[in-house]
Amino acid sequence: MDVIKVSANSRTAAVAGAIAGVIREQKHAEVQAIGAGAVNQAIKALVLAKGYLEGDGIAIVCVPEFVDVNIDDKVRTAIKLIIEPK
Amino acid sequence: MDVIKVSANSRTAAVAGAIAGVIREQKHAEVQAIGAGAVNQAIKALVLAKGYLEGDGIAIVCVPEFVDVNIDDKVRTAIKLIIEPK
Numbered sequence A, B: 001m002d003v004i005k006v007s008a009n010s011r012t013a014a015v016a017g018a019i020a021g022v023i024r025e026q027k028h029a030e031v032q033a034i035g036a037g038a039v040n041q042a043i044k045a046l047v048l049a050k051g052y053l054e055g056d057g058i059a060i061v062c063v064p065e066f067v068d069v070n071i072d073d074k075v076r077t078a079i080k081l082i083i084e085p086k
Helices: A012-026 A036-054 B012-026 B036-054
Strands: A004-006 A029-033 A060-071 A074-085 B004-006 B029-033 B060-071 B074-085
Touching: A004 A012, A004 A036, A012 A029, A012 A036, A012 A074, A029 A036, A036 A060, A036 A074, A036 B036, A036 B060, A036 B074, A060 B036, A074 B036, B004 B012, B004 B036, B012 B029, B012 B036, B012 B074, B029 B036, B036 B060, B036 B074
Parallel strands: A004 A029, B004 B029
Antiparallel strands: A029 A074, A060 A074, A060 B060, B029 B074, B060 B074
């Protein structure tokens, strides 16, 4: 499954649309963000996605976790949000 | 019920301890953060709290929402994380 990667410059509505689409199709979505700006965009997108999915009668919840990711041979700690129907 | 307010300078371990304590006692916690730095600290604290509560056999999930808050007579949009046992 593809992880939805979010940066500080990601458009929240676009990320929200991606989350909603993946939840509708797979009942499970993962969003990854590195850094405060990216985490903030990811959470805002999640609020929007929740609204989109309420129209389909789908309530979602999220569980955050830390993941180590390799970027340019450096290990950085990312936040991964696991999103699933309630 | 008291809302746990998080700033960009909050210590994640302290916030995590507060979340875990409120969940143990009330089965429901609310965390409020304004701005990217604060949201990032809140999510990191939530990951830590999840670990603390796993030791008690409690799995938690979160649902984020926007809330308008008044600060110095200005309305700002905060993120509120609603945290509950799964």
